[in-house]
Amino acid sequence: FSSPVVVVSRTARRTESLGPRRARVSSVAMSEVEATLQRINGHKGVLGTIIVNEDGEAVRATTVCDKNGVPVADQNAVVKQMADLLPALASMARNMVRDLDPSNDLRFLRIRSKDHEIMVHADTEFTLIVIQNPAAAE
């Protein structure tokens, strides 16, 4: 799994002072985001990618499929659920790491289950979630 997506730099945010939160992102940064998402999603075995902002809203999501490549029936529900549950879990992982050693910090979280592997990279502004086939990791 390649290095985390740097979706919006702090400077890009500052250039947009008006408009709804989502419009803060400059159009140049957004196309980079799109390109990166497509690149990740194009990897063999990737079943879906979701970007969640700091408010817990999924700002970008590709079609989420099950391990047979069939798109999940209720896309909105599954994206919303993951956007609700996974950033919180990543926070818990971060707290656990810091409780064990205050100078340490969470880098990455991989949750593997029977049906898929969920990879989470969380930073202060965004959480990137990638769902892949559990066998793809081999």
Add this chain to the structure above:
Amino acid sequence: HFDARGRAERSSLAAPPADPPVTMATNEVEEAVKRINSHKGVLGILIVNNDGIPIKTTLEPAETVQHAALVTHFAKKTKGVIKALDPDNELTFVRVRSKKHEILIAPDVDYTLVVLQNPQ
């Protein structure tokens, strides 16, 4: 106790004794722990039971207690998330990668195996 057809009904007397719980022989556990521990980069191994009590460890006592509590709690939460996403799915493995090392968590029915390793 027999029902109308003469078949023995289930009763604690008639039923065969329940299978004894599957337990790995102690030396098998020792072997596995030794094998994992001898891998390059492994910093320590911990096995906790379902109550979070450490039953085998290669870490120092203080570290053991700390890790047992925090990792068990986190593993439970993670299991909960997977079940919430899909009740038919099951957690098989978790990797928590931090700046300094990686915590591998392998939950099983009765025990959870935790390995700390230096990521390479």
